[in-house]
Amino acid sequence: MATGTGVKRLILLGNEAIAYGAVEAGLGFASAYPGTPSTEIIETLFRLAPEYGFYVEWSANEKVALEAAYGAAIGGLNSLVAMKHVGVNVAMDPLTSSAYTGVEGSFVIVSADDPGMWSSQNEQDNRWYGVRSYIPVIEAGTVAELKEVTKAAFEVSKRFKHPVLLRTTTRLSHSRCVFDVYEPEGIRRWGDIVRRPEKYSMVPSVARRLRSEMLRRWRDIERFMESFRFNWLEGDGDILLIGVGASYGVLKDSIDVLGIQGHGIRILKLSGFIPLPKGLLSKAFDGVSRVLIVEELEPVIETLIKAWAFDMGYNIPIFGKKFIPLEGELTIERVVSGLARFLGMANPLIENRVSNDVLEELPPRPPNLCPGCPHRGSFYSLRKALAKAGVRPIYNGDIGCYSLGILPPYRMQDTLVDMGSSIGFANGFAHILKDNKVPVAIIGDSTFFHSGLPALVNAIYNRAPMLVVILDNRVTAMTGAQPHPGSGYFQDGSKAPRIDLESVVKGMGVEFVVKFDPFNINDSIEKLYEAAKYVKERNAVAVAIAERACTLYIVAQARRKGIELPLYAVDMDRCTGCGICYNAFSCPAILPLDDKRAYIDPSLCVGCGECVYVCPHDAFYEVKPWSKEYTSLW
């Protein structure tokens, strides 16, 4: 690796490397809404901002984040916006037009895709978005390349004053390796606008002209990408293997497993593949008899290359998805299997394996609501309250930790599709349900600010009766407790304007609004019962707001500050082994003993005290009370 002045050698997470790359490229502005696997990019930029002086924010949603960064790029800055793949859907409107207008500085849109759906509702392949939007797509071939490829994305954007989509994947973003980090050459923090409405105000007459300009620019970009330095040819032979983006790394290791390097194989590595580097492709195709395109997910490049090869008159077999899986994340063993079939070889990985039929005996271990998670109390109380009110609920869930309410014993997520869909779907159910069936929308505070607001406005306006339960735990908990417009502080802990949920909802015109503390189960049931009764009797919207901070986050703070946690225990004389606490309430800190009586694991208990309400036999008691210091954290 190269060394230079100011160089530091660090072991970085892929997302950290993207952040460092952006800083080295002279980043002036960055924005994002958190979403796995993209979150650490902006978290890292928040850490680096005080040193380098660029602006960084958590935005209310991806559309706003993209517009903010796009605006800053029109103002002349180097800007970056990061989001998970489905977040790009939310931001598609401004993203599409950004290719028409271009920018004055540079504008890199990071799309963190999630092949394998490790933490997402789909595995859409956002490379298509580059194809349909005339936005170049750049993706590192290996984790080690991430930082330099990020810089290259800024260079392309700056050169053509055109947005660039930097695609990463869970695997690239969430892997670690060693990077050499350099000082940036200079950062532009302040911008301005040269008034040119004929360029940045998209009325139809402007848009028509801009479309022609964009297509001309696209041809220039195409020519430039011919010599993009992260695309290259390796080895020689009459079989061409094309590794697209991160699939290049899998392909390399798969070739190693098969031991065929140097045996008549030519490899084309593509990191800048939209637009297709046609000149390099012609060189790669020269004299080969067969081609295999190795790419994860959709046949994006396969489709483009086949169309190109047809136009060029190539008459050789070109394969892709016939040998490389369409579904899920690529792994070395899956690519080895496809390559072996393509080449007519035996797969050396098959005989090596040991039998794994023991798998059937192993219980699943899905992620679960944490010990002391306020959502558990909310789900438990909500179900009791609705039963008491004689309401038959349709549970519309949403994106957040509370999605885990889908698991037994709760199973309280009848629908769960996208950010804000809880209230959105309830808008549909509200007008079609009869017989005391009521749509319930369960949505987190951050998700509510992200896209619950317009859905609730719609419900009020269109008189859609529903019970909206906003689970306010003060942070975007799922992605690691990032602050949001309702938190009252910024990422660095400094004080921020706090948008009050209750006032917002009342201001919209909701007449029944109630707040409850999910740790107090009895009171929560009472409040939620009143809310459910209101919806049933008045046929209107009621909003119940659960107010309790994210336990994981509070406990982490307590541990950092050396504050002792409260603790509960089981009175063995009172416990009858009924199992309500560990089966119906299902707190992970409460475990069954061999005789079915309950036991609290003191290393897991955080002292929420909900078990006291849940137990019909009064078997739980406080061992260590809530200290003043612990109470003040909440």
Added chain:
Amino acid sequence: MSSDVLNILLTGVGGQGIITLAKVIGRVSLNRGVNILMAETHGMSQRGGSVVVHVRLGNASYPLIPKGLADVILGLELIETFRVLDYASRDTIIIANEGVVRPALPNIKMPSRDMLIRYARDSGLNVVYLNARELAERAGDPITLNMVMLGALVASGVLPDELDINAFKNVIISLPMGDINLRAFEYGYDAFHRIVSGDIRSLQDALP
């Protein structure tokens, strides 16, 4: 696979400190100039789900270890160790904490420890079992279970020569609660040697 890549699979339950353990290996590799590529695979590990970290030392391009090609599996929880047997071959060294963590799901059937250990023995797997929790508690805090297991990994002798015991000690002592973590690491290191030398009876031999 190029023979110069060493594949280590770390597995366990969210909250057991696997990511910290992986970071220590990363830090030591950085200090000693050994190429390392690591992948964290977890959906929402902080919430008690399974966590698997792939560590590849040497010249690897892709961070996920191919199934059947793990050189070492370091399992911090017994069920999770058995869940990743796909990655093992009969040549794999498996170092397993014998402790079991019950998943927080209602009405689940737990496998018996004897059944699992017998299964491994009958499949011809090369497993060394440790009571890591007890060693961690003896070191001063059950949370140092990860360092006990790391000690056992270093003791197994599979790591490249550059990653010697002192390289690890230097990094571990700089962690928060460095002294307790270091003690846990040393307990794990010694326990591995004593089990392999027959000084402590291994669970496998204790089977009826």
